[in-house]
Amino acid sequence: MATTTAPSPPPTALLKEPPATTDETPPIPRRVWLGFLVVITAAVMDLLDSTIAQTAAPAIRADLGGSYTSIEWISASYTLALAVGLLVGGRLGDLFGRRRVLLIGMAGFTGASVLCALAPSTDALIAARVLQGAVGAIMLPQGFGLIRELFGDAGQQKAFAVFGPVMGMSAVLGPVLGGALVDLDLFGTGWRAIFLVNLPIGIAAIWMGRRYLPDVPPSAPGGRIDLPSIGLAGFGVFAVIYPLIEGRELGWPAWSVALVFAGLGVLAAFGVRQGKLARGGDGRRAPLVDPSILRRRAYVGGLVLVVCFIGAMGGMILALNVMLQAGLGFTPLECGVATIAIPLTAILGSITSSVLLERLGRTTIHIGTATMATGLVLVDLVLRDAGADLSAWSLAAPLALTGFGMGMVFVPMFDVILAGVLPTQLGSASGLLESVQQFGMSLGIAVVGTVLFDVVGDGTSAAVFVRAADHALLVAVGFLVAAFTVTWWLPRHAREQG
Known part of the structure; x- marks a missing residue:
């Protein structure tokens, strides 16, 4: 689930009229923004397929059958493949050129999405999700390099001013869009529509990429992947x-x-x-990884922080989706709307932490993890009080607090973690950080899901699912306590900007 840092004009407005400049630099050409749109599309496709699949997982199991474990694997298989693939994805761009690798990855991602949509069983779907994560890992790391090739060093800030808000809005709309696609049952496709939607988007993006992305020679031709x-x-x-x-x-x-x-x-x-x-x-x-970065205690502590924080987030989303849909009978769309307070207030939390980061440094992470944990404890108290009579309205306030704390952590976390890393180590450190983030998501889904489904057992009543979510969310709180503790290992302040 992405966060944003500041409001910005939508990309469509930027395409119609390149932003005016206040200095002597010429305006950025329209074709550059069109190439940038391809980069954004790749990132949004990945984000939506992660959030949408989690929202639709109970509906997928209801259609294809399988055990509760299959719900965990529908999400975890994608993030596991992504975690491993990200270690090598960036290197492929260096060896063969970022434009070529991005387009190959996007074609693979589109094809894997079709395989997901056509899956006749949960096992087939999980296998297709592994392929989707693997080719997604080829596609995603090319984005930031292509942004530099498109805009140059001077124009990158304008691109990132658009990138953050678009990803933030995608995180907000992802669960709602996924739920709507499942509920609408377009042409009788049901949950399969969440994957089929990638087909026209992917084809259009590949066509635009061939026309508007720069074909820069690879920076390290002739190297070999280990x-x-x-x-x-x-x-x-x-x-x-x-x-x-x-x-x-x-x-x-x-x-x-x-x-x-x-x-x-x-x-x-x-x-x-x-x-x-x-x-x-x-x-x-x-x-694949520069081993010298693992000799920096602050960076290693940051990796543990990412595993714990992202693990809590992934486990929380799983527990809420299963409780609301399998337990309380919410449709996927109703589930997305019921939990929309999380990504909405996460945007507010990210704006708040952006303001506080320079002054408070890592303390913003402490405040964010404590706030998120407090929100989940309040959710837990509501579950215990309401039981089977639980409603979405009773969860709105504590989920809003949870999302605000989550957003406060996202903005400073990566900056502070990378603060003690040398400039020559940034590429490797950033790649490993992204991989560990996906591993943390899989770990959270696995650990919290184990507790959740162990309490559910063979039960089918709403009260059983609410009690199971109660236990599972306390495990997510434990992840956040560990994240709060390990934050003391991080540098006090983020890397200076510029």
Whole structure:
């Protein structure tokens, strides 16, 4: 769920008339804004497919069948593939050119979306979601490099002034749009429409990209991707998450616990290999991650913060969607409307933290995590008081407070985490941070989902689902307590701007 920093004119207005300049620099050409629209489309497609799929997951299970575990996998499979793929996605742009890689990734994402829409079973859908996340990881990292190639160093601020608000509005509209598409049942497609909508959007974006994106030669031609590193990272994150999602249903066999520890060991081996590659131990193969950044305590603490904060967010969204739809009988659209206070107030929280960040630094993260945790505790108290008589109105105020705190964390979190990273390490540090963000989402869905569905058991009544959400949200609060604690490891202030 994205946040925004300040209101800005919509992209359509910018396309009709390039923004006036107050200095002597010439106005940015229309074709540059059209190329930028392709970059925004790629980011919005990813964001919407994440938020929409979470909203529609209970409806998908009701149609295709499967256990409650399938609800977790519909979201977690996408984010897991994205987490691993992001480690290599940016490197592909360096090797083969950002325009080419973005268009290939967008074509793959569009095709994978069609496969999701045509899936005859939950297993087929989960497999298609893995493919969608993998090609999404090829597409997404090219965006910021293409923005620089489109606008140059001087014009990037104008692009980002549009990018943030558009992503913020997409986060607000995503659950509502997804719910509306499912409820409208266009041409009898039901939930499949949330994936089919990517087909015309993707085709139009690819056509525009071929015309308006700059074809800049690759910055590092002739390099090689280290396939063993990708294999280690992929197996490691899968081995950690898979037992957490499947273990409850299988009765927590001994191998499930062993697999978690094996996954952690494989991730350690991944780190060792990155050190070997950084020392030039394998010819032209460059490490996927610069191991020197992991020697900075503040940065490592930031990675833990991201896992805990994003994990709380992902688990919270899962618990609310399942309770409202499977438990209380809300339609996907009603569920999106019932929880819209979260992204709306997140925008206000992000604006507030933007104002406070320079003066308070990491304290804004402390305030944000404490506010979000307080909001979830109030949600929990409402659940205990209302039980099966719970209504969306009774949740509105505590969810608004939760969203405000969430927005306060988003703006400063990445700036403060990267404050102690050297300029030469920023590329690798940013890429790993994005990957860990997706891993945190999968972990939160797995851990909170395990508690949620363990309490639900074989129950079907509204009271059972409300009680299960009560327990699950307290786990999300625990994630936030850990995030609050580890924030002390971060630098006091963000990197100076400019």
